Each structure stands twice: as C-alpha cells, then as structure tokens.
C-alpha cells in the first residue's frame with residue numbers, strides 16, 4: 336500500500352513520497368509527515384545480520400513506497416560507498432559505559448553526510464518519476480557545515496547543479512577552505528559581503544522570485560532545496576538508529592527486547608525526530624534524551640510546554656546547534672496534536688507573530704519519553720577533557736554537549752539503561768575547541784599543527800577530508816554583494 340505524506344499546516348491533498356522530496360516544503364509552508372508511521376516488517380534478529388546498506392533498504396522502503404526496489408537500492412549503493420572511510424558506515428565505539436554511534440565517517444566528517452550523501456539520488460529519482468525534465472538547481476545558504484555536506488553530496492551528480500552562498504567573513508578558515516576547494520563541474524560557491532542572515536534572506540528571495548523561475552524554466556532549470564526539513568533527509572536518518580540497535584544485539588551487548596536510551600545533540604530537531612520515528616517503528620527505545628547547548632530553547636520547552644524563542648542568541652563552541660527555531664519540532668507538535676493541522680498551524684502562527692506558543696497538557700503528556708537538558712560551555716569542555724583522561728577517546732564539541740547531558744541525566748535519575756549517543760562530528764572538524772578543552776597550552780598552535788597534535792593524542796589518523804584541504808587548490812573565488820546574488824545565479828546557469 337502506498338504511504339502518502341500530508342502537510343502539517345492544512346488538510347490539502349496528500350502527496351507521494353517522491354513528490355514530497357521534490358517539493359521539500361508544502362505549498363502552505365508546512366512540513367510533510369507520513370500519514371501513518373510504518374512498522375518494521377523484519378525482526379531485529381534478522382536486521383542484525385544485515386549490512387548498513389541492507390538495513391537502509393529495509394527501513395527506507397517502508398517510507399518511500401513509490402520507489403521501486405531497484406531505484407531505492409541504486410540510490411543506497413551510490414550513497415553509502417567508499418565516500419565513507421569505513422565499510423560499516425556508522426561504527427559504534429564504547430567509552431565510559433556509553434555506546435558512541437559515530438555518524439561522521441562520510442565525506443565531510445559530520446553527521447549531515449548520512450542524509451546528504453543520499454538526498455541527491457533520491458531527488459533525481461523523484462524528478463524522473465514525476466516526469467520533471469528540468470535540471471535541478473540546489474540553492475543553499477550556509478553558516479558552514481551544511482554547505483559543504485551538500486556540495487559533497489551533489490558534486491558531479493548528473494541532472495543537478497548546486498550553488499552555495501556563505502558569509503565571506505562569517506565562517507571558520509577551515510570551513511571556508513573546505514568549500515572553496517570543492518571539485519565538480521556542477522558546483523558553485525560564492526562568498527557574500529554580509530552575514531548569514533543576509534545570505535539566507537537572499538536565497539529565500541531567489542526561491543520566491545516568479546520571474547526568475549519562469550526564465551529558468553525556459554532554459555531547462557528549476558530550483559530545489561536540500562534543507563533539513565526535506566523528508567528525503569529525515570528518512571535516511573531513521574536507518575542508523577535501527578542499525579545501532581541491531582548491531583548491539585548482534586554483538587551481544589544488548590538482549591532481545593531490552594530497551595536502550597538514545598542521546599542526541601540537537602539543533603533543528605531532525606536527528607532526534609528520526610530516533611522518535613525509529614522507536615515508533617518498533618525499535619526498543621526507552622528515553623529520547625534531547626541535549627542542547629546554551630541555546631536551550633528545547634530544554635525549556637520540555638520542562639514547561641512553552642516554546643519561546645525570545646531570548647539572546649548565544650554563539651557557542653558547538654555552532655551547528657546554535658539555533659533558536661528548531662524547524663523539525665513542528666512534526667512532533669503536529670503528531671502529538673493528533674495530526675490536527677489547524678491546531679498545529681495555530682501554534683506556528685503564534686511562533687511567527689509573538690515568537691512563542693504553549694502546547695496543551697494532553698500534548699505534553701505524549702512527550703513523556705523525551706527528556707531535555709543542556710550543557711554550558713564550561714561543562715562541554717570539561718566533558719571532553721574528562722572523557723579523554725579517563726578513556727583516551729576524544730569527542731567533538733557537539734558530541735560533548737550530549738555526553739555532558741547524558742552524565743547529568745544518569746546522576747539525576749539513576750537510570751542505567753544502555754545508552755546510544757549520536758556522535759555527530761569528528762573532533763578533527765572542531766580541532767581548536769577540542770584541543771583547548773584538553774589543555775589551554777594548545778591555543779598557541781596553528782590550525783594544521785593542532786590537527787597533527789590531535790592525531791597523536793587520540794591515536795587516530797587524520798581524516799581524508801582534512802588531509803585533502805591542506806594542499807587542495809582554491810577553485811571558487813567569486814565574491815558578491817547581497818544585491819547581486821540573482822545576477823550571479825543567472826551567470827552560473829548561463830541564462831539572460
């Protein structure tokens with residue numbers, strides 16, 4: 336039976352999975368949610384015998400029901416290949432009694448690779464299925480991480496082009512180097528003289544520009560987005576929670592039916608929502624532990640039932656979690672409101688007009704499996720240092736936020752359920768913060784010197800993603816004012 340997707344904001348007609356992937360956001364501004372959450376149709380013992388790719392097929396086929404078996408398997412095999420530096424794709428490392436699920440073995444050594452390596456293939460397959468003849472042009476504004484992961488995912492994928500705008504003076508030197516050295520004839524990276532908000536606003540204007548859309552259509556192009564609200568990014572993330580449980584079962588670390596807790600360092604709420612989906616599909620998950628940094632909107636929300644973005648934005652050492660509007664939370668709001676689009680739309684309206692909303696007691700009760708907490712900058716750094724000194728294992732700042740919250744949770748509750756912690760970035764991606772946490776003396780060293788120090792200290796070889804950018808030639812040098820973004824796009828597409 337076909338699983339269809341509905342918008343969280345109105346009762347407009349449901350669409351197929353491939354249409355939801357193509358559109359990204361629903362016309363009414365809502366997010367697509369499956370009409371029902373499917374149940375796994377293989378036992379966990381069967382899944383325990385499967386590779387990552389086989390597990391991905393078993394999970395994704397339940398969501399993307401209008402993809403044929405061969406289409407889906409082809410997407411999977413193109414995505415999870417030697418771009419990953421380990422055959423198991425998402426290895427589990429045990430440290431201090433917790434299972435760290437390493438989601439950073441892809442092209443850009445952060446967890447966004449898990450979804451962005453398959454999204455381009457899902458997108459072009461969706462385009463074919465819906466008889467879209469145009470070339471798909473991905474347009475993204477980035478504050479650093481997503482841009483590079485999207486570039487790596489879309490580079491040289493036939494039928495697509497990708498344009499990434501980043502704030503010229505608003506990303507780290509390593510992040511900039513990663514982007515401007517990007518290979519692939521279909522990639523285009525542009526620095527803009529402005530901040531991230533300028534880039535974001537400019538991109539939104541381009542998406543909404545009807546005249547440009549018409550010109551592009553005549554030339555055989557159409558825009559699409561690789562945004563984290565796309566169902567084509569959420570579904571691939573469910574896979575690794577199923578895989579993690581199955582692996583623990585296979586290795587005898589967990590017994591059949593025994594529950595595990597999951598801890599996730601959270602920003603946009605995509606990763607932890609995927610864990611919630613996995614739980615609803617039948618993976619024995621007890622608590623979903625949502626870890627925030629000092630931008631602790633979600634912690635306050637789980638405590639009080641009030642989502643309130645009216646607060647100061649804090650820049651932290653875990654920048655990918657510096658977020659005040661967690662877009663994917665809308666899907667949980669909608670589901671706990673009983674799939675009531677009007678009710679959800681009301682909350683979202685409140686959020687846009689007053690910056691806050693309050694859910695009902697009944698909805699809050701349905702979220703009791705979630706536990707929220709946060710870690711301060713000092714607690715995050717201390718956790719990196721303590722774990723390293725105790726075990727020799729070095730984690731990045733985002734993972735450390737989750738680890739700090741995990742220790743708090745255990746202390747507070749005495750719960751000793753086995754725990755899988757989503758490890759979302761390689762420490763090599765945030766080398767300076769990680770090394771400074773271990774010892775302040777490292778602050779005097781240069782970026783690549785620190786990389787070599789970390790390699791020695793952690794006894795881990797420098798990942799290819801970092802090794803490459805040491806010497807890679809700069810291939811993208813375009814810089815423009817925010818007013819000129821449109822003409823830059825037209826020039827890249829060679830249209831008038």
Ligand SMILES: *Cc1c(COP(=O)(O)O)cnc(C)c1O
Pocket residue numbers: 445446447480563600601602603604605606607655656733759760
């Ligand atoms: C994006 C990101 C997160 C946050 O994930 P969400 O799905 O947005 O909650 C956490 N850690 C790292 C390293 C990230 O890049």
